[in-house]
Amino acid sequence: QEQLVESGGGLVQPGGSLRLSCAASxxxxxxxxxxxxxxxxxxxxxxxxxxxGKNDDPEYADSVKGRFTISRDNANNxxxxxxxxxxxxxxxxxxxxxxxxxxSLYYYCSLWPDxxxxxxxxxxxxxxx
Numbered sequence: 001q002e003q004l005v006e007s008g009g010g011l012v013q014p015g016g017s018l019r020l021s022c023a024a025s026x027x028x029x030x031x032x033x034x035x036x037x038x039x040x041x042x043x044x045x046x047x048x049x050x051x052x053g054k055n056d057d058p059e060y061a062d063s064v065k066g067r068f069t070i071s072r073d074n075a076n077n078x079x080x081x082x083x084x085x086x087x088x089x090x091x092x093x094x095x096x097x098x099x100x101x102x103x104s105l106y107y108y109c110s111l112w113p114d115x116x117x118x119x120x121x122x123x124x125x126x127x128x129x
Contacts, residue, residue, distance in 0.1 A: 002026040002118050004096050009123030012086055020081040020123060022096030027118070029098070030074040033105035035116050036081045038092035038125075047111025048094070049081060053102050059109055063089070086127045093122040 008020040022034065035050040049070040051058040058070045069082040079096060097116035099105045105115060 002098075004098065004118055004120035006094060006096055006120040006123040009094060009125045011126045011128065013129050014087055014127055016086050016127070017082070017084045018086065018125060020083065020094055020096075020125070022079045022081075022120060024077050024079075024098075027098065029072065029077050029079055031102040032098045033109045034070070034072075034079045035097045035109065035111065035113075036068075036070060036079075037095045037097060037111075037113055037116075038090075039095070039122075040092040043092075045095070045113050047113065050105075050109035050111055051079075052109040053104075053106035056108070059111060061111060083125070086125075088127045091125060091127050093124050095122045096120050 003025045005023050012018055033053045036048045037045050038048050039045040049060045049068055051070050067085045071080050097119045100117045
């Protein structure tokens with residue numbers, strides 16, 4: 001059974017950093033596109049960052065460019081989202097997701113949630129002083 005598990009969330013002050021992890025079981029993340037999404041209370045789920053199955057240049061939402069970095073750790077079947085200079089508006093539940101199969105989003109990734117099928121349970125990130 002394919003499963004994604006996020007971790008690394010927590011409470012951090014503005015300007016601080018967190019590194020989120022997305023660990024997989026039942027699938028090899030190395031071959032899949034990966035997306036990171038977030039959802040704040042009362043708001044729709046939005047794409048934050050993604051990387052294609054081909055592992056080409058990642059994409060970032062304008063709101064996080066220059067602050068967030070997505071990366072793979074194939075040896076540990078894990079994908080990370082390094083978040084620096086966090087702002088209160090980054091407060092949300094963060095999710096990682098993969099598409100239906102490795103050939104989906106192979107040449108390019110997408111920040112559109114509907115392109116992804118397997119989702120983790122989410123990890124809460126709260127940025128507050």
